[in-house]
Amino acid sequence: MPSDASDAAAETLESGPRRRRVRKGVSRGVGTGVTRGVPLPLLLPALLGLAFLLLPLIALLVRAPWSALSTQLTSTEVWQALRLSLLCATAATAASLVIGVPLAWLLARTDFPGRGLVRALVTLPLVLPPVVGGVALLLALGRNGIVGQWLDAWFGITLPFTTTGVIVAETFVAMPFLVISVEGTLRAADPRYEEAATTLGASRFTAFRRVTLPLIAPGIAAGAVLAWARALGEFGATITFAGNFPGRTQTMPLAVYLALQNNPEAAIALSLVLLAVSITVLAALRERWVSPA
Template identity: 90%
Template structure:
């Protein structure tokens, strides 16, 4: 490898690894068990796991059909729809939170009707956390499933329909098993993204312990008053991220 490429490559690797190494070096290992067993940590961790799992489930319910629509149907404006679906990937999360407030807040475009007709208030609730995480995480699932659908041979589904199966039955019995690995990978990515969401959550749902304070919000709060607790919480999220990468190594990393 030319030295002109090797040097910047090593610098790039060092730049990416140095913050992680610093986190491990400065971790309060002596007080880590005490930090991680505090009620506040377990409360934030439990809420994070519940909300991320619920957001992933919601993403599966509405994201898989959306991916199928983008991959298997041709309609006017499909490119624009795909761009809008992937917009949360590049949209600043705080902007996403503001957009959710304008749409689903008490005075929002839809939220005002939810409040007046059904008495449903979404901002600053656990449900608001789930919706904020779904907004930022679902595009990861849609992209993964759409790519898998495009790679899958549609003739299997067509053969099932010619044998008498309905379109939905063919999708459920033939297409879903074929794209299951893509759905699983997309779900894991969406879950990891939901677990680490901060900007949209704090803007739309606030930071209330036991109700909306997830792990990233707890890290931010602890960093201002108890840096050791913030590092301990960061180590938990780091461990989860490593576990996600390990689970996706066969799909996203080249096997040796």
């Protein structure tokens, strides 16, 4: 016993300096993934990559017609594109919330055959070329589409080349962002709260509405912002499925493309608006992507 006590005392005395060395190493960045010295073969490509990403944005800011910016943004064509973009992006986000949140809950909280395949199909629009998505929407919901022909014959509903078609196209490409965000939040949330609510007599839907939704509200908000920003910047699926008609289907990205040929200053002004929206979204979601130091 005395030998054991002396060994323990010696280990305690040695652990003090060791703990101080560990704390000093942590304060210097050792073991935290942060290094002070950067090898030159890594530094140069890193700086080149940073310059490659920032140079186009700097060029946009340098060449922007700041003196005529207010005039460009208040012109009739630009205002129509801005108003239509905001309206359609908001409607697409609302539609994504209505059908995307239940879909995310289904993927996160239930187990059924083929769930992995369903998840892959839900996320497919993230990697699918937008133009291909527009063609697929035409084949499905167009006037001669497998579903669109019945919508036209039974209800007189025609989606392509209409404002509703813009909303449909934007929802198709934006909803996966919401589903992924909400599903990740649901998987991180403790399901025992829902189980406790059901044992107290609440139905599954009541537990979802009164317990789950408040728990995952930050994830829903983040997913909604991402979906709204993605819908606002959609181009390929929109122009393929809804066309490019001023005042009806011409959103901001389409207006930028068209104005670049005839009025470059208007194109730059609209690009600045989209750039400002993107920066705002990144700033709002920074805490979800960057862990605190």
